[in-house]
Amino acid sequence: MFYLVRMVVSPPYGMPPEEFERLKAEEKEVGIRLQREGIWKHIWRVAGAYANVSIFEVDSVEQLHSAISSLPFFPFLSVEVTPLVPHPSSINPADNPLLKEGRA
Amino acid sequence: MFYLVRMVVSPPYGMPPEEFERLKAEEKEVGIRLQREGIWKHIWRVAGAYANVSIFEVDSVEQLHSAISSLPFFPFLSVEVTPLVPHPSSINPADNPLLKEGRA
Amino acid sequence: MFYLVRMVVSPPYGMPPEEFERLKAEEKEVGIRLQREGIWKHIWRVAGAYANVSIFEVDSVEQLHSAISSLPFFPFLSVEVTPLVPHPSSINPADNPLLKEGRA
Amino acid sequence: MFYLVRMVVSPPYGMPPEEFERLKAEEKEVGIRLQREGIWKHIWRVAGAYANVSIFEVDSVEQLHSAISSLPFFPFLSVEVTPLVPHPSSINPADNPLLKEGRA
Amino acid sequence: MFYLVRMVVSPPYGMPPEEFERLKAEEKEVGIRLQREGIWKHIWRVAGAYANVSIFEVDSVEQLHSAISSLPFFPFLSVEVTPLVPHPSSINPADNPLLKEGRA
């Protein structure tokens, strides 16, 4: 199952720079691990903002929530989740499992 | 260059069903052609809505506008475009050309 | 998996009353069938509005989208979908499958 | 009577972690007690957010307000309350008291 | 129980004037009956708008919904319902039943 996730990062003014840098490094590590596990399918930065747009592919909403809430920046994130389904016109097997299964 | 595009389709009440079906068939055809040309990289349907979320990969904004405005449903679309850049943590070469070029 | 779904019904002025009544009867039939199939877990009316608030329990987002888009009133619905996960404090086994499985 | 309640939790940056953990533990305790009393009928977490969606079943709005305002996190909650009524198409006796009473 | 109800009336352009006048007369009749029954406690017009602000006092949300949805203008109303509770500082027995009961 696919979910569009938009995250805006708002670290509070006054957070010590070391704390921020440590969280950022941990965030990157967790992000890379979730990509390797095949859950965090796509990630792009939003131009001009401290924000990203991602596609998650998960087996359940629980897995999605667990991934997002494990992010070190989670307390400073504003997150929007949009559930997606394969589009009947999609010809991309990676986005449209029905194609892989020969059902579409 | 990547763009997140969200389209909501609002065909007006009173449009003759044949006109709607004709436009829908043409829309599918144009959509498939743009995917084959490699411009319309990803498309998903938004769950519970007559709307889609897409990723376009284009050489210029002109190419993006030209693709969207060529859609038969264009007069009935409400479209939001968000410009994206590769994310420094992305490990997916398809989303992060720097990786392909060995620069990241 | 659970989804909160809010639907607002806006039948256009000018729809013939018979068409409206027919759609309404069909809507009720489909709604009852989806409840019997165990997908449409809860439905309430929003007080003072032609709108409802529902909880769907489905195996996939596809099943959710397929249910909502099969509603006869679908073209006249404005729909908001919020993906949910079991709450760690929930003591209701019907809402918290982990409890049923003895894992919570 | 049923109410949909959506709560977003925003603990301020700078709250000492012990204070936060203490409030969280108390919050859980109060939440479980209100569920046992049959007032807090359903609770789910909103995927990707520090927020929940709940259904309260109460005898009066006073009982609802008293329950919500007794929550230890109340000063840090943003709360939306939507009054609900049984839906004429509901076949779930727990959501539709008329069915229990054989009136629907 | 008290509810603040804000109704905005939007009769569609093209409604025959006789139909509008008939609905308006019926609306007034129903409104007066609901006031006489003690349910529609207060009603004011919003200055400069075709809208009203009301206080309903009802025994249940069902009674509230039933009153609002019985209005002849219901299909043309946009309605906002805010559930209220007696204010601890209120000295008005009509708004604060606890005062009447000598409990406040």
Add this chain to the structure above:
Amino acid sequence: MFYLVRMVVSPPYGMPPEEFERLKAEEKEVGIRLQREGIWKHIWRVAGAYANVSIFEVDSVEQLHSAISSLPFFPFLSVEVTPLVPHPSSINPADNPLLKEGRA
């Protein structure tokens, strides 16, 4: 003249509890005085929120502003004022002075 006033109270995190309690006690006192003077006609609490909905009856907007801005919590209030007029269908003489004067 009648005004609907909605006040949301947002005391800042970090305000010393004694200061908060002192302001709250003063607020109650001022609120009761304004009710006794017949200006603050009705006050209800918004269910689930630190907010209230009120009806003021005043001789002038100046009197209304002077009452609201004299509240000890004024710096922490977000206030919405909606001017009202008697509704032609109102049968409540307290809300519809024309009825008292025998003009309606």
Add this chain to the structure above:
Amino acid sequence: MFYLVRMVVSPPYGMPPEEFERLKAEEKEVGIRLQREGIWKHIWRVAGAYANVSIFEVDSVEQLHSAISSLPFFPFLSVEVTPLVPHPSSINPADNPLLKEGRA
């Protein structure tokens, strides 16, 4: 008493041009009469829009509502009313009656 009034005019597509022109001429006439009566103190057009911003000076909200709702375009207006009070720093006697009375 002063009120800021913002009106946006949205004549529906399909209104016969003669009806529109007739309403516009009547609107102007009523507008001029209300200015002459001293109620409609100031009127400006909003640049780039079919909208205006006005200051009304009236003895009561009733007088304000009666003026606005008498406008021939009233059914096609979206109106926002903001109640105003003299500003303590105003040195303009026309806006600050206290100055005229020598009380400020």
Add this chain to the structure above:
Amino acid sequence: MFYLVRMVVSPPYGMPPEEFERLKAEEKEVGIRLQREGIWKHIWRVAGAYANVSIFEVDSVEQLHSAISSLPFFPFLSVEVTPLVPHPSSINPADNPLLKEGRA
């Protein structure tokens, strides 16, 4: 040229009272000077809020920006500027220079 300007003042919690009082006194002084210079044509307080609504008459946008940004409270203001033009129905020569020039 006329501009409608709406300013909301939000002094931060924690600003020392003396600093606030000093800024307020300076603000009044600057406000009176700008009124005397004929730039700040009208100013009213918004009822129930720490906000004002003003009409500026200036020779250029530069003059307007320079006036607003010279206000001591500028860093704590949220400002909305709406450009206005004389209304063809205005009979007030002060608002409609064309009348003064005998061109309207």
Add this chain to the structure above:
Amino acid sequence: MFYLVRMVVSPPYGMPPEEFERLKAEEKEVGIRLQREGIWKHIWRVAGAYANVSIFEVDSVEQLHSAISSLPFFPFLSVEVTPLVPHPSSINPADNPLLKEGRA
């Protein structure tokens, strides 16, 4: 003086195609004339939308309003106007007349 103007075009469904094409041709003509007159300084299309973003340079707000309201599509435009001033860091003499005059 500079103004940012954003126009969204919404021709109503049902407008005869010839009427639309005629208006579009006239719109282009007027647009080119206003550019030649030096008033409509810049115009770009918003990618993916039937909308444009423009910079007008005018001697007065009246001139701006007169230009916008002379557009054949004016009844179908939703327009946002933002007044601008030269930016102190601008090194572009066309945008910063002070530079031309040697005053910056």
Add this chain to the structure above:
Amino acid sequence: MFYLVRMVVSPPYGMPPEEFERLKAEEKEVGIRLQREGIWKHIWRVAGAYANVSIFEVDSVEQLHSAISSLPFFPFLSVEVTPLVPHPSSINPADNPLLKEGRA
């Protein structure tokens, strides 16, 4: 490629004045360099606000993001980016490269 960029600057209350002045000076320097490089085509201040409206002309979204995120005020900016395309009616070769190339 052209982008409309709107930036609102919100330096937090409590930032030491020297830090603010240092950032402001650096901001100006970076802004001038980006203008000289031909990327930051136009910049205007929004009248009455600590905000600006700009046109960037860049070879890629990456270049745009890199420019914006290099601004010293970036952590205190709220940024909106709107991708633009040449307008078919534009007669300004600087905004419409097709004209330069003799293709329009």
